Amino acid sequence: GEDVEQSLFLSVREGDSSVINCTYTDSSSTYLYWYKQEPGAGLQLLTYIFSNMDMKQDQRLTVLLNKKDKHLSLRIADTQTGDSAIYFCAVQRRAGTALIFGKGTTLSVSS
Amino acid sequence: GAGVSQSPSNKVTEKGKDVELRCDPISGHTALYWYRQSLGQGLEFLIYFQGNSAPDKSGLPSDRFSAERTGGSVSTLTIQRTQQEDSAVYLCASSLADSTNNYGYTFGSGTRLTVV
Numbered sequence: 001g002e003d004v005e006q007s008l009f010l011s012v013r014e015g016d017s018s019v020i021n022c023t024y025t026d027s028s029s030t031y032l033y034w035y036k037q038e039p040g041a042g043l044q045l046l047t048y049i050f051s052n053m054d055m056k057q058d059q060r061l062t063v064l065l066n067k068k069d070k071h072l073s074l075r076i077a078d079t080q081t082g083d084s085a086i087y088f089c090a091v092q093r094r095a096g097t098a099l100i101f102g103k104g105t106t107l108s109v110s111s
Numbered sequence: 112g113a114g115v116s117q118s119p120s121n122k123v124t125e126k127g128k129d130v131e132l133r134c135d136p137i138s139g140h141t142a143l144y145w146y147r148q149s150l151g152q153g154l155e156f157l158i159y160f161q162g163n164s165a166p167d168k169s170g171l172p173s174d175r176f177s178a179e180r181t182g183g184s185v186s187t188l189t190i191q192r193t194q195q196e197d198s199a200v201y202l203c204a205s206s207l208a209d210s211t212n213n214y215g216y217t218f219g220s221g222t223r224l225t226v227v
Contacts, residue, residue: 031213042115042202042218043154088154095213096142096161096206098170103153 002026004102006089011108018076020105022089025070029091032065033099034074037086046074046087076107084109113137115219117203123225124193132188132222136205143186144206144216145178149199157201160186161209193226200224 003025012018024032030051035043049056049063049072056063062075072091076083086106090099116135124130136143145157156170160180171177175193180186190197200223204216 033215035218040220042220043204043216044218045215048215090154092213096208098144098156098159098167099216100156101146101154103151 002091002093002100004089004091004100006087006102006105008103009106009108011110012079014079014081014109014111016079018074018079018083018107018109020074020076020087020089020107022072022074022102023070024072024089024091024100026091026093026100027067027070028093029070030094031092032063032072033090033092034061034063034072035088035090035101037088037104039085043088079107079109081109081111083107115203115205115217117201117219117222119222120220121223121225123227126195126226127192129189129191130193130224132190132201132224134186134188134203134205134219136184136186136203137217138184140205140207140217141183142206142208143180144204145186145188146202146204147172147199148202148221154202157188190224193224195226198224198226 033048034046060077086104089102143160146154159167175191178188200221202221204218207214
């Protein structure tokens with residue numbers, strides 16, 4: 001079945017850039033998402049990209065999609081301590097269907 | 112309401128008991144999803160409701176799990192004869208999405224279920 005893989009941990013220093021990587025198996029994935037989960041909270045949609053795009057930038061966030069390699073990345077510029085959270089990659093085959101999530105990457109930002 | 116509301120926020124139950132978890136989606140959202148988040152396991156899809164269509168139950172792990180959505184709004188996830196491996200955070204999400212129009216999910220804060 002569909003599989004989404006992420007590295008489990010990333011540690012960076014405040015002010016550095018963070019890059020969180022994700023690979024997926026379903027080449028039919030049309031919508032690709034990044035969600036953020038802070039302790040004790042639900043998931044918050046950060047950004048998304050369509051499969052016909054290579055890149056999307058939204059303030060400090062840059063999403064890169066390599067469709068050939070089925071690789072998605074999230075870059076956070078000027079990482080802050082408030083960015084410490086779990087980041088989930090998710091893919092979706094078509095509108096309205098279930099999102100398939102990775103296990104999440106825990107980002108730890110030290111000052 | 113303004114967001115997706117789940118209740119209770121925490122539930123401790125004895126092994127073998129039945130539990131019901133409730134989700135109030137955002138008003139007007141036709142799609143509703145249940146996920147389970149176990150420690151170190153990410154989010155596991157359980158079930159998906161879309162309007163009046165038959166639900167997609169393909170993610171339910173066993174026949175002890177069932178869900179209903181009454182009147183196209185509130186949903187209840189029922190776990191019968193709970194087992195310790197059912198301990199997890201159960202997340203509900205709703206969306207305006209349908210088969211032709213895609214919108215993001217809004218997640219609730221979840222119900223933390225502990226089976227002792």
